[in-house]
Amino acid sequence: MEYQTGVPRYLQIAEVIRQELRGEGERIPSEHELCARFKVSRPTIRQALDVLVQEGRLYRHAGRGTFSTPSPGGDRRLRVIGSVDDMIALGEETWFKLVSRDVTPIPANIAQSLRLPPGSSAYRVIGVRHAETGPFQHVTAYLRKETGEQLSDEDLSKTSLLGAVERQLGVLVKFLEQTTDAVLAPRHVAELLQLRPRTPLLMFERTYFAANGEPVEHAVSYQTSRRYPYRLVLSRPERRV
Numbered sequence: 001m002e003y004q005t006g007v008p009r010y011l012q013i014a015e016v017i018r019q020e021l022r023g024e025g026e027r028i029p030s031e032h033e034l035c036a037r038f039k040v041s042r043p044t045i046r047q048a049l050d051v052l053v054q055e056g057r058l059y060r061h062a063g064r065g066t067f068s069t070p071s072p073g074g075d076r077r078l079r080v081i082g083s084v085d086d087m088i089a090l091g092e093e094t095w096f097k098l099v100s101r102d103v104t105p106i107p108a109n110i111a112q113s114l115r116l117p118p119g120s121s122a123y124r125v126i127g128v129r130h131a132e133t134g135p136f137q138h139v140t141a142y143l144r145k146e147t148g149e150q151l152s153d154e155d156l157s158k159t160s161l162l163g164a165v166e167r168q169l170g171v172l173v174k175f176l177e178q179t180t181d182a183v184l185a186p187r188h189v190a191e192l193l194q195l196r197p198r199t200p201l202l203m204f205e206r207t208y209f210a211a212n213g214e215p216v217e218h219a220v221s222y223q224t225s226r227r228y229p230y231r232l233v234l235s236r237p238e239r240r241v
């Protein structure tokens with residue numbers, strides 16, 4: 001394969017393997033075979049496999065090899081979130097109704113998350129994400145001003161800001177930091193989600209980072225899980241002896 005410059009090879013290899021996973025319990029080629037295929041060293045292959053193990057997509061069985069994991073749970077109504085790719089996929093299987101997009105001064109905590117000086121402005125996108133069951137998520141997302149302005153003409157109805165950043169700007173989103181809280185819906189959020197004010201919701205604050213560690217987006221989301229429930233999957237990386 002031809003490797004992109006500026007993106008670690010193990011991440012590119014992990015993405016290829018991730019895209020090729022087809023079923024539960026599928027045996028992954030040996031490290032030796034993968035080294036030959038991707039023309040890299042064994043430590044690079046191990047890094048790539050470690051990424052997928054940590055995402056919960058693969059597991060290692062001593063003496064037998066590496067296998068794809070069964071799908072967590074059996075309820076197809078649940079959106080399984082096990083990686084940043086799953087977060088981006090959320091934007092592909094739902095639709096987004098844009099409320100506003102502008103450049104605005106941001107609070108100190110958001111400036112800090114985007115590593116901007118206090119008193120900075122950022123590009124802000126506000127909208128509501130819909131599923132077949134109706135509106136389920138109110139999103140306010142912030143990007144650095146220069147990043148957002150490059151996407152000012154992007155149609156976000158069938159994608160997400162993260163998806164647009166990766167596709168249009170070539171920036172690979174590698175990881176995120178998230179805090180979760182249970183809150184009562186503010187009036188303006190409840191109205192857009194077609195709920196009564198002060199309805200209990202989950203509030204997520206997420207900061208997404210590129211492979212080089214730079215923040216890409218900070219988002220505040222209010223979500224009603226009754227209309228679009230999902231399950232979070234966490235895995236433990238395999239210990240090396």
